[in-house]
Amino acid sequence: MRVRFRRWAGTAAGATLMGLILIACTLGNGTSSRAVSTTEVTATEAATTASTWPVFGFTHTQYTVDYGRQQALRTVHNAIAEKRVLQNQHIMGFGALNPEPSPGKYDFASLDDRMELIRKTRGIPVITLCCAPDWMKGGSPGETDWNRIEAAPLPGHYQDFADLAAKVARRYPDVTHFIVWNELKGFFDEDKHRWNYEGYTDMYNRVYKALKDVNPKIEVGGPYPALGGFDAPSELHGDWGNVDQRVLDALRYWIRHNKGADFIVVDGTSESDKGLVPDEFGALKKFSAVNGWLRRHTDLPIWWAEWYAEPADSGWPENKRLAVHAAAMMEFARSRTAAALYWSRQEEGEECPEGCLWTSPRAGGGGKPTALLRLLQEFARSFPQGTKTVPVDVAPSSVLALAQRARIVVVNTQDKAVKATVDGKEVDLSPYEVRWISRV
Known part of the structure; x- marks a missing residue:
């Protein structure tokens, strides 16, 4: 059986818009703030913040707020900067070009632009160390085949990837949190019908050492598997469905064999193979159930690099969409999640897709924050780390x-x-x- 995922990266567009990769997201649209009532913040309320780590934030994807109409860009930049949140960026794909097209030949221009965007909008920067240059996975130096964005580095190039990670860390010394890889992409062993967690952990350990050699204060985490359900027995299950036992096995192996970690990373959807069970709100219990399982196996802080609370093309009205996402973030806050990154869905056109955090800055009058962005910011402000x-x-x-x-x-x-x-x-x-x- 092939391992199943809820969503994968889209087909690469080679020469279109810098050949960047867009991963489809399954969240809903919300352009009005009517369904979210917010009282004025008093000095007493502001004083309750437990730390400067906001817990909640988002990941920049292929299309974001880096180009468009000037007035729209000013509007959205100001809106994002208004309440500081985590902002995550991948080093290749998802808005960034190949950082090392040939061994020792670097091109950080697009990644530099994204990191400057995060600084401009007052984000707390996080970098995801994915994906890998083609020559590290069997391709020809100097070429980039975006259709192979999900391929993992070959074992003989794990150290090369670790060296690239160190180069990135030295280039952006203001970044102190790094996630190693994305969803174990390319590490599934089709012959053994399980994850190649030995290979991933080998690569992770090399990256961990390389980053700590740059700065011991850098915090590093993995393994970032997708917690999908599977039609087979699992030790982690509930009314909401189950988590594929093969993913749990990969997590357990990494926990036991990593040579150092500052946090553990997962991602997942509340949707099971049977849909949202027992209902759209009850299904959210999966998030706290996963956190409970992880805490029985490790004392590392728990990060959700991606989380999804709504099926694709749900057709939900905005008020329901906001209610379900608010309830999901309540689960994260209640179960002491250390970071929860919303996968920011934007598209090339001028429409605001379901689940967007702002209207398109490429449209006239665009760049307006949606109720979903404001909801994310309110949780970041009201439930920072340690609250x-x-x-x-x-x-x-x-x-x-x-x-x-x-x-x-x-x-x-x-x-x-x-x-x-x-x-x-x-x-x-x-x-x-x-x-x-x-x-x-």
Whole structure:
């Protein structure tokens, strides 16, 4: 049997728009902020932030806010910079060209531009060390075949990839967090019907050493597998489905055999092979269940490099989309996730695709932040690393709530208006409303 994934990188476009790679995302659109009610931030609320690490953020993909109409770019840059979040960029593909087309011959121009964009928008930078130049995976030096973007380096070139990682780290000394590879791409062993976790861990260990040699304060994590479900027995399962046992085996091997790690990285969707079970909100329990399994096997901080809470082409209205994503981020905050990176879906055209964080800066009047971006920023501000959550009384059970000392986020999971009691006060919630309430 072939291993199955929810989504893969799209076919490369060689010469189109710099030959960059767009990975399709399965999230929904939200261009209005009406469904998210936010109270004014008081000085007391601002003082509750536990650290400067925001936990929540996003990954730049092929199309982002690096070109377009000047006024639209100013609008979106200001919107992103308004509330600081994590911003992740890959070194090749997903908006960056081949950084080392031939051995020892470097081209960092496109990656430089992306890193400058992150600085300009006040992002906390993260770099994903993927993907690899063609000559490291059997191709000819000086050539880039974007159709092979998902191929892994050959074992004989693991050290070359580690050397490239060190070169990247030296070039961007302001980056202190690196993710090694993406979804174990190219490491599935078709003959053994399992992941080649030995090969990946060998490469990871070399990269880890190379980065620490550059700066011991750099933090490094892996292995970044996709936590898909599979129609076979698994030790990790629930009402929401299961996680492919072969992925758990890969995680367990890496945990036992890595020669150092500062955090562990996974990605996944709440959707099972049978859809969203028991429903779109209950399926989100998968995220905290995975975190629970990981904590039984390691004490490393847990990163979700990608997370998906909505099926492709769901057709959900904006208020439902926001409610489901808010509930997902509540799961991450409640289960003490150290980083949760939203896969930022943008497209070449002027339309705002489902799940976009801003309207296209290439369109007239574009570059406007969507309610989804504002929701992400509110979670980053209200639940940074180390924030202590506190109990809060809420009724009925169809209303979800997560609280810290100064703020509560409340989500109505019903498609009808609800009269709720939150923290001892009556609150009228519209269908699928997400509301932030001050406690001071």
